[in-house]
Amino acid sequence: MIRITIRIKSVMVLPMEKTRKDDSVRGSLWQLRRGESCVINGFDEAMQQRFKVRLTELGFRPGASVSCTVAPRLGAPKLYRVANAVYSLEKQIAEMVSTKSQFT
Amino acid sequence: MSQVLLVGSPNSGKSLLFNKLTGLNQKVANFPGITVGTHSGHCRHYPELELVDFPGVYSMHAISGEESIALDALSHALNEGDVSSVLCVVDSTRLEKGLVFALQLQELCGRYGKRLLIAANMQDVLHKHDLDFDAAGLEKAINMPVVPLSAKTGEGLETLEKVLATTPGDITAPAVASDIIGRDENAYRGEAEQLARDFGPKGDLLLKTHSRADAFFLSSFTGGVSFLLIMYFLFQSIFTWAAPVMDAVENSLLWLSSLVLPHISNSIAFDFIDEAIFGGLGAFLVFVPQIFVLTLMVGMLEDSGYLSRAAVICHRPLRAFGLTGKSFIPMLSGVACAIPGIYAARTIESPRRRWLTYLAIPLMPCSARLPVYALLISAFIPAESVLGGWVGLQGLAMFGVYLLGIMAGLLVTALVSRTIDDHGEDAPFVLEMPPYRMPSWLPLLRGAWERSKHFVTKAGPVIFWVTMVVWFLGYFPNFGADLGESWLGVLGHIIEPVFAPIGLDWKYGVAIIASFLAREVFVGTLGTLFGIEGAQDNVISLSERVQASGLSVESGFALLVFFAIAAQCVSTLAVLARETGSWKLPIQMFIGYGLFAYASALGMYHLVGALS
Numbered sequence: 001m002i003r004i005t006i007r008i009k010s011v012m013v014l015p016m017e018k019t020r021k022d023d024s025v026r027g028s029l030w031q032l033r034r035g036e037s038c039v040i041n042g043f044d045e046a047m048q049q050r051f052k053v054r055l056t057e058l059g060f061r062p063g064a065s066v067s068c069t070v071a072p073r074l075g076a077p078k079l080y081r082v083a084n085a086v087y088s089l090e091k092q093i094a095e096m097v098s099t100k101s102q103f104t
Numbered sequence: 105m106s107q108v109l110l111v112g113s114p115n116s117g118k119s120l121l122f123n124k125l126t127g128l129n130q131k132v133a134n135f136p137g138i139t140v141g142t143h144s145g146h147c148r149h150y151p152e153l154e155l156v157d158f159p160g161v162y163s164m165h166a167i168s169g170e171e172s173i174a175l176d177a178l179s180h181a182l183n184e185g186d187v188s189s190v191l192c193v194v195d196s197t198r199l200e201k202g203l204v205f206a207l208q209l210q211e212l213c214g215r216y217g218k219r220l221l222i223a224a225n226m227q228d229v230l231h232k233h234d235l236d237f238d239a240a241g242l243e244k245a246i247n248m249p250v251v252p253l254s255a256k257t258g259e260g261l262e263t264l265e266k267v268l269a270t271t272p273g274d275i276t277a278p279a280v281a282s283d284i285i286g287r288d289e290n291a292y293r294g295e296a297e298q299l300a301r302d303f304g305p306k307g308d309l310l311l312k313t314h315s316r317a318d319a320f321f322l323s324s325f326t327g328g329v330s331f332l333l334i335m336y337f338l339f340q341s342i343f344t345w346a347a348p349v350m351d352a353v354e355n356s357l358l359w360l361s362s363l364v365l366p367h368i369s370n371s372i373a374f375d376f377i378d379e380a381i382f383g384g385l386g387a388f389l390v391f392v393p394q395i396f397v398l399t400l401m402v403g404m405l406e407d408s409g410y411l412s413r414a415a416v417i418c419h420r421p422l423r424a425f426g427l428t429g430k431s432f433i434p435m436l437s438g439v440a441c442a443i444p445g446i447y448a449a450r451t452i453e454s455p456r457r458r459w460l461t462y463l464a465i466p467l468m469p470c471s472a473r474l475p476v477y478a479l480l481i482s483a484f485i486p487a488e489s490v491l492g493g494w495v496g497l498q499g500l501a502m503f504g505v506y507l508l509g510i511m512a513g514l515l516v517t518a519l520v521s522r523t524i525d526d527h528g529e530d531a532p533f534v535l536e537m538p539p540y541r542m543p544s545w546l547p548l549l550r551g552a553w554e555r556s557k558h559f560v561t562k563a564g565p566v567i568f569w570v571t572m573v574v575w576f577l578g579y580f581p582n583f584g585a586d587l588g589e590s591w592l593g594v595l596g597h598i599i600e601p602v603f604a605p606i607g608l609d610w611k612y613g614v615a616i617i618a619s620f621l622a623r624e625v626f627v628g629t630l631g632t633l634f635g636i637e638g639a640q641d642n643v644i645s646l647s648e649r650v651q652a653s654g655l656s657v658e659s660g661f662a663l664l665v666f667f668a669i670a671a672q673c674v675s676t677l678a679v680l681a682r683e684t685g686s687w688k689l690p691i692q693m694f695i696g697y698g699l700f701a702y703a704s705a706l707g708m709y710h711l712v713g714a715l716s
C-alpha cells in the first residue's frame with residue numbers, strides 16, 4: 001500500500017492536462033517559462049534545413065506539445081520535454097521555434 | 105562467421121548490451137554520444153557471431169561529424185561485410201525517440217536485404233514502475249522481431265542471442281511497405297509517436313524527482329555551487345583517496361628491492377636495477393593509483409547523468425570563450441587523457457567549435473601531468489590541512505594548477521575565436537538530458553582498472569627505454585662516480601643555457617627534453633638521474649631528492665607552469681593529425697604552446713621570486 005502511494009507521488013503530471021489553454025498566445029519556445037507548455041507552430045525561415053529536420057525527428061514538430069521543465073537564469077539553455085524525453089536547447093535555436101496555444 | 109551490427113540512438117544502452125553479449129569491457133556512460141569509433145567482439149554463447157558496436161545516432165540525417173562517421177561505417181558494413189542482422193537498440197522508456205531511427209533503418213536494411221531486429225532495452229525500469237510494453241503488438245505492427253530486454257539485469261538476453269543465432273532465412277525478411285520509401289522526417293516521427301502510444305508503456309515516465317534534481321543542479325545559485333563543489337571534490341579525492349594506495353605501492357617497491365638487490369653481485373647490474381628499474385620505472389608506477397581514482401570519479405559523474413547537466417551549466421560561460429557546452433565533456437575527458445577527449449569532440453556538430461575545442465584539450469590537465477604535478481607539489485607544498493582539516497594544502501595546490509591549465513585553454517580559445525571568422529557553419533546547442541541513474545559500479549571499476557592498465561602498458565615501455573638510455577648515458581664512462589662528468593652531463597651542459605633563465609640546472613633540462621616523448625617520462629628520468637647521483641644515500645623518496653637538489657621554490661612553480669601548458673605528448677599530436685586530416689594544427693600547437701609555456705614559466709619564476 002505504501003509502495004503504491006510513493007509511486008503515484010513520484011510521477012509528474014503533465015502540466016497541460018490540468019491547466020488553461022490560451023490560443024491567442026503566440027511566441028517562441030524560448031519565451032516559455034518553467035512549468036508552461038505550448039504547441040509548436042513552425043520554424044523560423046532562417047533556420048538551416050538540417051536543424052529543422054533534426055528538431056522534427058526529436059519531436060519538436062508543428063502540432064507537438066512541449067513543456068519547459070527547467071528555465072535556469074542568466075540565459076543558460078532551457079530544458080524542454082517532448083513526449084518522454086527532455087532536451088536542452090539554447091536561446092538561439094529555441095527562439096527560432098514558433099509556438100501557439102500556450103498553457104499556463 | 106557473420107556480423108551483427110549494433111546500432112541505436114545515443115544513450116539507449118548499446119554499450120552495456122554489447123559488453124553483456126561479448127563479455128568485453130567497453131566504457132559505459134550515461135551521456136549521449138560516449139561511444140566513439142566502432143568496437144567489435146564475439147558473442148559469448150555463439151562465438152561464430154561477431155558483434156560490431158556503432159556510435160549512437162539519432163537519425164539517418166547526420167548533423168555531427170560523429171554521426172556521419174557512424175552512418176558511413178554502417179553503409180560500408182552493409183555493403184561489404186558479411187552482415188547477418190542489424191540490431192537496433194531502443195530505450196523502451198523513450199520509445200518514440202528510438203523508433204524514428206529504427207523506422208529509417210528499416211528502409212535502409214530493406215534496400216540491402218538485411219534483417220533488422222529491435223532490442224527494446226531498459227525493461228527493468230518499466231517493471232519497477234509497473235508499466236507494460238506490448239512487444240508482440242509492436243512486432244506485428246512494424247513487421248520485424250522485437251525482443252524486450254534489460255542490458256542491466258540480463259533479462260531477455262538469452263532470447264536475443266537465440267534469435268540472432270538463427271539464420272535470417274529462418275525468419276521472414278522484413279517486407280518493406282512501399283509507403284515507407286521516400287518518407288520525410290515528419291512522417292517518421294509521426295509514426296514513431298503513434299507506435300509508442302499504441303504499444304509503449306502507458307504512463308508518465310518523467311519522474312518528479314528528476315525535474316526536482318534538474319531544478320537544483322541547474323539553478324544559477326545551487327547549480328553553480330554544486331558544480332564547483334563536485335569539481336573540487338574530484339580533485340581532492342585524487343590526493344586523499346589515492347594516498348594510502350600510493351604509499352602501499354611505494355612500500356611494496358621498497359620491499360621488493362630489498363628482496364631482489366642483495367642477490368645481485370655484479371655492481372653494474374646492481375646499480376642498473378636499483379637506479380633505472382626501481383628508481384626510474386618505480387617512480388612512475390607510484391602514481392598509477394591517482395589515475396585510477398581520477399578515471400573512476402569522472403566515470404561516476406558520467407554514469408550518474410550529471411555530466412549532461414554540467415554541459416548545460418557550462419554552455420553560456422563556455423560560449424564566451426568561443427566554445428559550447430558540448431566542449432565540456434571532451435575537455436573533462438581530457439583531464440583523464442587528451443586522446444579520448446579528442447575523440448569525444450566528434451559529438452560537437454559545429455566544425456568551428458570542434459576545432460576550438462581541439463585547441464583547448466591539450467591544455468587540460470591530463471593524467472600524464474599528474475605524476476609531475478604530484479612530485480613537485482609534494483616537494484614544495486607542506487602536507488598540512490587548514491580550515492579544521494577540510495582543506496588540504498596539497499589538494500588545493502593541485503586544484504590551482506589544474507585550474508591554471510583550464511584557464512590557459514580558455515584564454516587561447518577566446519583569443520583565437522575572436523580573430524578567426526565564423527563561416528556560417530555554427531550549429532546550435534541541443535542536448536538530450538539522460539535520466540539520473542545510480543552509477544553501475546562494476547563496469548566503472550573495470551573501466552578505471554582498464555585505463556590504468558592501458559596507461560602502464562602504453563607508457564611503461566616508453567619509460568623503460570628512455571630510462572635505460574638516460575641511465576646508460578648518465579652511468580658511463582665513469583661508472584656513476586660523477587654524474588656531471590658522464591656523457592649525459594656533457595650533453596646536459598650544452599642545453600643548460602635554455603633552462604638557466606628559469607633556474608633549472610641541466611638535470612631538469614634533460615628530464616624536460618625526455619618528457620617531450622610523454623610527460624610522465626619526466627618523473628622516471630629524474631628518478632634515474634637522482635638514483636645515480638645519490639646511490640650512496642639511504643633510499644629516500646624522489647620528492648625529498650628534488651627538495652635536496654636545491655631546486656628553488658620559484659623554479660618549482662615555473663616547472664609546474666611549463667608542464668601545465670607545453671604540448672609534450674607525441675600520441676596526442678598524432679591523434680589530432682588523424683582527426684583533422686593534416687599535421688598543420690599539431691605542429692602549430694607544438695610550437696605555439698612550447699613558446700607560450702616557456703614564456704609563462706619565465707613569468708612565474710620572476711613573479712614568485714619577487715614575492716618571496
Ligand SMILES: Nc1nc2c(ncn2[C@@H]2O[C@H](COP(=O)(O)OP(=O)(O)OP(=O)(O)O)[C@@H](O)[C@H]2O)c(=O)[nH]1
Nearest residue numbers: 115116117118119120133134137138139160255256
Ligand atoms: N536501468 C537500466 N539502465 C541501463 C540499461 N542499459 C543501459 N543502461 C544505462 O544507460 C546508460 C547509457 O548506456 P550506454 O550503454 O553507455 O549507452 P549507449 O547507447 O552506448 O550510448 P552512446 O555511447 O551514447 O551511444 C548507462 O548509464 C547505463 O548504465 C538497462 O537495461 N537498464
